[in-house]
Ligand SMILES: Nc1ncnc2c1ncn2[C@@H]1O[C@H](COP(=O)(O)OP(=O)(O)OP(=O)(O)O)[C@@H](O)[C@H]1O
């Protein structure tokens with residue numbers, strides 16, 4: 001699939017901008033702070049309804065404006081779509097697809113699929129476990145948009161249950177702010193909800209990790225270059241009991257056989273029972289601390305390089321290669337048997353040495369559409385020749 005047009009009104013630094021995009025490679029270049037990342041951030045927003053840079057929408061609206069509008073033309077094998085998103089401050093965003101207002105914004109997910117690499121991706125390796133869970137959940141939604149609802153439901157249940165734990169905890173009860181009995185009965189109900197939705201989410205993540213693993217391993221070797229044995233590995237670790245994705249040494253074939261032995265439904269049911277039991281075991285500690293101690297919100301995507309945990313051990317270059325491998329692996333998984341997602345490389349080449357730059361460029365050159373930003377156009381390897389725009393002063397100009 002590809003983006004045919006991007007029009008912005010009061011989005012970030014753009015009062016208004018309108019670009020028509022061709023298939024193949026498009027390079028946006030210009031000095032620092034002129035609005036290159038702002039552009040690709042808008043593209044990512046159309047695909048995910050979230051920014052890759054900020055968790056709140058406020059900064060996306062141009063200073064002094066009330067709302068930002070993103071319009072995107074998206075063409076895939078079956079049709080041309082027009083996505084229109086109103087990002088509002090202080091009230092709900094609105095989304096229209098082919099001029100028809102959607103009752104829920106998330107219904108637009110899947111219309112445009114993107115894979116975005118950005119300097120922020122280093123946090124995937126060096127940051128908190130939450131970054132890696134978000135990576136998995138974003139990829140899950142890109143693979144199967146229905147998981148946006150599962151994820152939303154889980155977040156809601158987790159919030160409710162956590163509030164309840166706080167109100168039923170010893171401190172609240174002593175202070176006369178909560179009734180322990182009432183809360184305990186309600187907690188049982190929320191345990192059941194959390195286990196049911198949590199199991200669905202975590203088993204989906206486990207399948208996803210199994211599916212993306214070979215692509216990530218392959219991409220790591222391609223990006224990092226040289227030989228080496230099992231340099232990068234990824235695995236999923238539950239916050240409770242046993243289970244989890246197959247060990248990283250296992251071949252994809254074995255993993256597939258595993259899956260056919262115990263089908264998806266069985267695995268979800270057994271995860272649900274396991275999580276339910278775990279919640280029972282940790283409840284006293286949860287009440288004491290006022291936090292929910294078991295569930296997919298505490299699971300880990302474990303990353304390692306040469307047998308050592310990536311976080312805290314991997315070198316800067318290794319961390320970069322692994323972050324890239326996660327994105328490239330995602331791209332390969334998303335395109336398998338389907339149309340290519342739009343690939344976005346924000347300021348990536350400046351961070352890489354010449355060898356990695358060239359290998360990355362060769363890997364992505366054949367994608368249906370690649371959007372590249374670079375402060376220094378010479379940083380972009382020649383194999384990625386394509387349409388060029390120069391970005392400055394809140395505007396865009398064709399640069400050949
Ligand atoms: N909500 C907003 N309203 C107005 N201007 C904004 C808003 N958000 C960001 N900006 C401006 O946009 C500019 C940053 O744009 P962007 O991040 O796209 O730069 P860039 O071209 O990618 O730069 P670099 O090469 O350093 O990555 C900053 O000057 C910032 O002040």
Ligand SMILES: [Mg+2]
Nearest residue numbers: 036037038347
């Ligand atoms: Mg930038």
